[in-house]
Amino acid sequence: MKSKYILILLIFLGVVSCKNSKSTAEKTGYQGQGPNPIVSTKTKPVQKQWKGIWSFQDSTVFFSNQFDGARLNGVSHDSLNHYTLWITPENSPINPSPWYGFKVWSKTAQEIKINFSYEGSRSRYYPKISYDGLNFKTLDSTRFKLINPGEGEFGIKAAPERIEITIAIDNNPTWVTAQELYTSSRVKQWIDSLSQKSFITNYEIGKSREGRSMNLMEINESNSKKALLIISRQHPPEVTGFLAMKSFMETLAGNSKKAIEFRKQFAIFNVPLMNPDGVDNGHWRHNFGGIDLNRDWQEFNQPETRAVRDFLKSKNEEGYQYVFGADFHSTWDDIYYPLDTVVTGQKGQLVFDWIDNIEKRLPKKKANVSASKKLHPTMVSRNHFYAVYEMPAIVFELGDNTPRVFLKEKGKVAAEELMRLLMD
Ligand SMILES: [Zn+2]
Structure with missing residues (x-):
């Protein structure tokens, strides 16, 4: 106990600085999640995703979730080149890991803007792009926009509420997924x-x-x-x-x-x-x-x-x-x-x-x-x-x-x- 008071005194006098101490420096980075609450694991209903193709602009622009690993629950055409997607979970309550995956293509080459919205969640995953469904790369950062950015460094609160991406599409499909596809x-x-x-x-x-x-x-x-x-x-x-x-x-x-x-x-x-x-x-x-x-x-x-x-x-x-x-x-x-x-x-x-x-x-x-x-x-x-x-x-x-x-x-x-x- 005595040494604790001496330490407090030394900090007060500025002899020891907590901010620069080694033990504090080591505690940077993600600290991890707390203990898991006890939950029942009895089977619950899951909503099976509707699968199909959405077509717009007199059937010239298409979105599809017809492949394994896809998740796309709705699409709306907002204005000329602008679309909003709905990404919803299989059931709830659920951990904030909003996975998405879809293909998009167009009869004529053009640039479109796509806004992602997540039911009760935020945008955790940075988009990956592929032209063959096998090889993926991260979307160029100049084509990525945060909407209502989060706060802090880690956890869902640090993630933006929504995102908007700009992509060039043509007759060959472009895959957009939350992470690389490993079905x-x-x-x-x-x-x-x-x-x-x-x-x-x-x-x-x-x-x-x-x-x-x-x-x-x-x-x-x-x-x-x-x-x-x-x-x-x-x-x-x-x-x-x-x-x-x-x-x-x-x-x-x-x-x-x-x-x-x-x-x-x-x-x-x-x-x-x-x-x-x-x-x-x-x-x-x-x-x-x-x-x-x-x-x-x-x-x-x-x-x-x-x-x-x-x-x-x-x-x-x-x-x-x-x-x-x-x-x-x-x-x-x-x-x-x-x-x-x-x-x-x-x-x-x-x-x-x-x-x-x-x-x-x-x-x-x-x-x-x-x-x-x-x-x-x-x-x-x-x-x-x-x-x-x-x-x-x-x-x-x-x-x-x-x-x-x-x-x-x-x-x-x-x-x-x-x-x-x-x-x-
Ligand atoms: Zn896990």
Whole structure:
């Protein structure tokens, strides 16, 4: 107590300045979200998006949501070259992640202005543009206008209320999406191409609510029964988390000496797309049961979480022991959410050592760590993994706007440092 008063006195005298102290400087950046409130995960109704083509100007200008991953709920023609779009969620209440995706084209080449409006939400995602539906780039900033900008640096309040974009259109469609499009078929193509390697297989571990395959990729040429579990995309718009996970998996499956040695000792189970219905239906957050899947790891009311729960159990009964788990997500900026060592003890220290090693190798962009001291109820995947299997696990979050080159590098470095630590 005494030292505290001395410190206050020193601050008062100007001897110690809090503003410039190191501990304050380290606390910049996104601090993370608070604890999750307990919610029921019983199935709720979801509004299925109307699919079709809107045509304007005597059928010369067209908007379409007829593709997987699209979300466009209404279009109005306001004036000569000006349109307003409505983007609405699958149900509510819902996390503020207004995903959008549409195609637009015109019989005659022209420039149009498009205003986006979101029911009860704000404009979180910066538009991505594509001319083939596969290769996307961010919209040129000179063609982007904020309407009613937000306040602060992070969180939905920092996002503008609406946006307006200007794009040149012609007879070939232009795709406009909230993030790059990685639908269930594109993710399947990726795991199929990786599965060309002799030690990689992929197979279905269950069906989603709408009947899509829950695919698992298994990397396995190991002599032991130690295994890793890597999942991503419980939340459909979280493409940056998926991209880091993709690089992470490609590194574990790669040809480096370390990866070859690692695979002799560890098997890797990967569910790259936890919510295929949400992704293909262009959902903001939920599965087709209207539920945030990352709140369902206690009640298991949804088939997607049940598929992974049952898979883990069956492999465990075959003798597999889980030594590490990661669930990749996206949020306002890069951040790590491990379980605190007050819960996990020495076993969970691995996760903190790993984070330190990643951060040392990537000093250009620092990320905060927000450790959770609460294990129960196990609504989120990480807590289920630890509570049932004592699997040291993390929620690995990447920023919505984190540069794509950096995402790839971070996924690779994260895999390399994990292999090093687990083999030590
Ligand atoms: Zn998420």
